[in-house]
Amino acid sequence: MEASNQKRVAAWHVALYGLVGGALITFLKVIEYKHFVHEFTSEVYGGLVALIFTVVGVYLGLKWTRAKEIVVIKEVSVPANGPFVLNTEKLKELGLTPREHEILGLIAQGLSNREIGEKLFVSENTVKTHSSRLFEKLSVNRRVQAVQKAKDLGLIP
Amino acid sequence: MEASNQKRVAAWHVALYGLVGGALITFLKVIEYKHFVHEFTSEVYGGLVALIFTVVGVYLGLKWTRAKEIVVIKEVSVPANGPFVLNTEKLKELGLTPREHEILGLIAQGLSNREIGEKLFVSENTVKTHSSRLFEKLSVNRRVQAVQKAKDLGLIP
DNA sequence: CGCGAAATCACCCGAAAGAATGACGACAAC
DNA sequence: GTTGTCGTCATTCTTTCGGGTGATTTCGCG
Numbered sequence: 001m002e003a004s005n006q007k008r009v010a011a012w013h014v015a016l017y018g019l020v021g022g023a024l025i026t027f028l029k030v031i032e033y034k035h036f037v038h039e040f041t042s043e044v045y046g047g048l049v050a051l052i053f054t055v056v057g058v059y060l061g062l063k064w065t066r067a068k069e070i071v072v073i074k075e076v077s078v079p080a081n082g083p084f085v086l087n088t089e090k091l092k093e094l095g096l097t098p099r100e101h102e103i104l105g106l107i108a109q110g111l112s113n114r115e116i117g118e119k120l121f122v123s124e125n126t127v128k129t130h131s132s133r134l135f136e137k138l139s140v141n142r143r144v145q146a147v148q149k150a151k152d153l154g155l156i157p
Numbered sequence: 158m159e160a161s162n163q164k165r166v167a168a169w170h171v172a173l174y175g176l177v178g179g180a181l182i183t184f185l186k187v188i189e190y191k192h193f194v195h196e197f198t199s200e201v202y203g204g205l206v207a208l209i210f211t212v213v214g215v216y217l218g219l220k221w222t223r224a225k226e227i228v229v230i231k232e233v234s235v236p237a238n239g240p241f242v243l244n245t246e247k248l249k250e251l252g253l254t255p256r257e258h259e260i261l262g263l264i265a266q267g268l269s270n271r272e273i274g275e276k277l278f279v280s281e282n283t284v285k286t287h288s289s290r291l292f293e294k295l296s297v298n299r300r301v302q303a304v305q306k307a308k309d310l311g312l313i314p
Numbered sequence: 315c316g317c318g319a320a321a322t323c324a325c326c327c328g329a330a331a332g333a334a335t336g337a338c339g340a341c342a343a344c
Numbered sequence: 345g346t347t348g349t350c351g352t353c354a355t356t357c358t359t360t361c362g363g364g365t366g367a368t369t370t371c372g373c374g
Binding site for chain 1: 319320321322323324325330
Binding site for chain 1: 359360361362363364
């Protein structure tokens, strides 16, 4: 869509250029028949034509490349919601072990300790131990708070 | 640094343009003295000059704006981070009462039932009743699940 | 080899949460 | 006036959580 649009614009400008050129040639012919050119030297005449067409050329060049400028956009965003990048620094800073981090993710999915235990093939008691240490490291005392804080810190999606 | 560099380039091109223009005028004078122009009509002569200077103009226009392209870059980001709009339809669809919705928000903030009761000046039992009905309407049975689902549905920020 | 970190599991206990049920007052709608 | 919804509160009971303590195994590092 972008490319075809550009092509259409270019074609339009070419046509415009042809029309302007034709009009100018006609104009030259007219002033010639009116003996306008005989009052000046061919030097001045050539200079006039050169000036006019240079202006036209520069104008067209600007016009064309102006369309190019728009296309040259560049992404420079930061706060956006990317696919999610884990905050490894915070992870280390808090001293979360891989297992604790894993369980944190499962807690965030709304699973109970028992369900987590079944999913990981460990006892519910083990899950409770992990989550306890997890809460301690996150300085929270409820799982909802843990989830909220973990999301803020970029530990979970 | 970027700006001064651009200025220097522009000045250079202006000078170049002047030199080329002078050279062409000299060229025209030479061919005139050699009776070159007398072999053609002034139309053809003007057309030639027009063609040459148009090409020069377009070239210069492209050259100038090509430098501009680099300047135009940056900007444009697509964070799509809306401030949060409440999904009123889902709210009605689920039949959540204002009170239930309010408590849902407090649950999402990690508050316990008791804390919510104190905040709203009602008994903890009332909070439990509300949250029970809330879970029923959301088809969940744990508060973390409720928070997760509510966020997905756009019921809370 | 000893030492520490990590993971595992167990037991206890109190608090919180969840499910179920019943009840009462206010208020709008029919 | 009857009906229905909403908010309020209570009681009972079960499950889940969270905190605390202790123990075992495994693994890597010095």
